Amino acid sequence: MKSTIAIGCDPNAIELKNTLIKHLKSLNFETTDYGNEDPIYANTALKVAQAVASKKHERGILLCGTGIGVALTANKVPGAYAAVASDSYSVERSIKSNNVNILTFGAQVMGAETAKSLLTTWMNSVYEIGGRSQAKVERIHEIENSFSPSSSNCAILNKKKLIDLADVYTANIFPLGNKIYVVAGSENESPSYIQEFNKTETTLISSAPGGTMSLIPVPGSTNHLVSVMGLFPPFIGFDAGIFLHTLKEGKWSTRNVIHLPFAHRCEFLSVNGVNHLFVASCSKYKANPDDWKQAGEVYGVVVGDADTCAWKPTLILNNLFKNHGMTKSVINGLECLCVSGTEGIFSIRPNTTGSYDVEQLFDQEVSEFYYVDFDNDGVDELVTIEVFHGNSLNVYKKTLNKWVKTYTSALSFGHGLTVGKFNGESVIIVGSRRESEALEIHKVFNVATGDIRKFIIEEGVAPTQTRLFNHEGIDYILSANQKKNEVAVYSSHSFYTNSTKA
Numbered sequence: 001m002k003s004t005i006a007i008g009c010d011p012n013a014i015e016l017k018n019t020l021i022k023h024l025k026s027l028n029f030e031t032t033d034y035g036n037e038d039p040i041y042a043n044t045a046l047k048v049a050q051a052v053a054s055k056k057h058e059r060g061i062l063l064c065g066t067g068i069g070v071a072l073t074a075n076k077v078p079g080a081y082a083a084v085a086s087d088s089y090s091v092e093r094s095i096k097s098n099n100v101n102i103l104t105f106g107a108q109v110m111g112a113e114t115a116k117s118l119l120t121t122w123m124n125s126v127y128e129i130g131g132r133s134q135a136k137v138e139r140i141h142e143i144e145n146s147f148s149p150s151s152s153n154c155a156i157l158n159k160k161k162l163i164d165l166a167d168v169y170t171a172n173i174f175p176l177g178n179k180i181y182v183v184a185g186s187e188n189e190s191p192s193y194i195q196e197f198n199k200t201e202t203t204l205i206s207s208a209p210g211g212t213m214s215l216i217p218v219p220g221s222t223n224h225l226v227s228v229m230g231l232f233p234p235f236i237g238f239d240a241g242i243f244l245h246t247l248k249e250g251k252w253s254t255r256n257v258i259h260l261p262f263a264h265r266c267e268f269l270s271v272n273g274v275n276h277l278f279v280a281s282c283s284k285y286k287a288n289p290d291d292w293k294q295a296g297e298v299y300g301v302v303v304g305d306a307d308t309c310a311w312k313p314t315l316i317l318n319n320l321f322k323n324h325g326m327t328k329s330v331i332n333g334l335e336c337l338c339v340s341g342t343e344g345i346f347s348i349r350p351n352t353t354g355s356y357d358v359e360q361l362f363d364q365e366v367s368e369f370y371y372v373d374f375d376n377d378g379v380d381e382l383v384t385i386e387v388f389h390g391n392s393l394n395v396y397k398k399t400l401n402k403w404v405k406t407y408t409s410a411l412s413f414g415h416g417l418t419v420g421k422f423n424g425e426s427v428i429i430v431g432s433r434r435e436s437e438a439l440e441i442h443k444v445f446n447v448a449t450g451d452i453r454k455f456i457i458e459e460g461v462a463p464t465q466t467r468l469f470n471h472e473g474i475d476y477i478l479s480a481n482q483k484k485n486e487v488a489v490y491s492s493h494s495f496y497t498n499s500t501k502a
Contacts, residue, residue, distance in 0.1 A: 008034035013063035013107035053079030067106035095125035131406035171480035185212025208500035431463030
């Protein structure tokens with residue numbers, strides 16, 4: 001048998017419903033019957049629509065006297081898209097042009113044989129991902145998201161402020177030993193701090209120079225952190241570089257280990273027991289904030305003992321303009337460091353000769369990105385913010401070795417992209433640093449059809465960096481809320497103190 005079809009009707013359509021159930025069985029489809037006794041057809045229609053929208057069923061069938069009432073009801077449920085069966089061409093196009101997932105029938109206006117014929121046509125029709133109707137269907141989803149009653153709230157998450165920090169930019173969370181720590185750094189001349197998660201005491205990491213873009217642990221060490229500091233808005237960074245922070249006798253000390261003007265991102269990749277630090281600059285030189293004439297650079301640094309190693313950088317790339325994104329990703333079965341810019345996305349991995357292998361993965365301008373297998377088919381999807389500090393969130397699925405955009409959503413100065421699981425659902429976390437200044441969660445229901453729904457977690461916060469993490473069985477969203485000068489976490493969990501509803 002193929003996938004199970006949801007079906008339901010009001011008392012006027014019981015006979016036709018039973019006929020269509022038998023017909024679906026002849027077409028090798030099983031059905032789940034959501035009832036026929038409620039004279040308020042909207043109640044049954046709601047059950048079927050919710051079951052289809054939640055992906056419990058791929059498609060649904062609804063029946064009433066005309067098919068209109070159940071269609072109107074189903075279309076009130078986000079993710080349910082219903083059309084009234086009328087003629088063979090319209091039924092076929094309802095899938096191929098509109099990607100509807102519910103078909104409705106009128107038992108008082110249509111005979112059984114006609115209904116069976118139309119149902120056969122509908123079940124045999126397939127929506128073409130990336131076809132000429134893709135942009136039209138995406139626009140329907142955008143409009144739905146913008147008017148959704150839940151678009152101003154995200155299932156009402158609880159919020160807890162962790163750290164107060166003026167012009168906060170960097171927020172990260174990671175283990176050091178057997179404890180979990182949150183770190184925060186400012187975009188301006190403010191200190192950086194560390195705090196054990198679920199504790200209140202905050203410890204100074206560094207008081208200067210500020211301009212903290214990244215703050216990460218050195219793998220295998222419980223008393224060393226690395227940061228990018230010295231890049232201030234708007235792109236003032238002649239003295240930027242990599243700084244090593246060392247914990248000794250309860251206090252952190254800081255020293256500059258690599259001078260790299262306009263340094264912007266750093267990340268570690270451990271390969272065969274060797275720690276490689278990757279460092280990227282957004283430009284080699286900027287005469288003014290709008291000067292993007294020179295490309296940024298990406299360097300690799302082998303880091304042994306953090307206190308004694310040479311911190312000698314090796315140039316890997318020098319032709320990537322407006323570099324902004326940097327993440328670790330598994331490419332062709334191997335963990336790589338990936339970077340993005342005007343020229344697209346590139347993977348980097350140390351090789352056995354002491355140099356680095358570089359491969360272009362995507363050829364469009366990208367600000368931030370993640371590779372993630374949302375639908376568990378063994379092939380990663382691609383999530384991007386485009387273009388540099390861009391105005392759109394995008395999701396691509398690889399189809400016939402080509403990237404096909406299945407979802408897009410407007411941003412304003414897009415920033416702080418993270419993907420993963422939250423409360424058992426596949427989600428995208430992203431923010432806008434302009435206009436609404438909103439922290440958003442996009443829930444992924446069906447990446448192939450673009451069924452991804454946007455919810456606002458909180459407006460007026462201007463997120464710069466976000467993280468998803470789980471601690472003691474509870475999922476959290478960490479966000480550097482620059483507009484509010486705070487690092488905060490959001491969760492469905494009720495915080496025991498100082499909680500507010502977001």
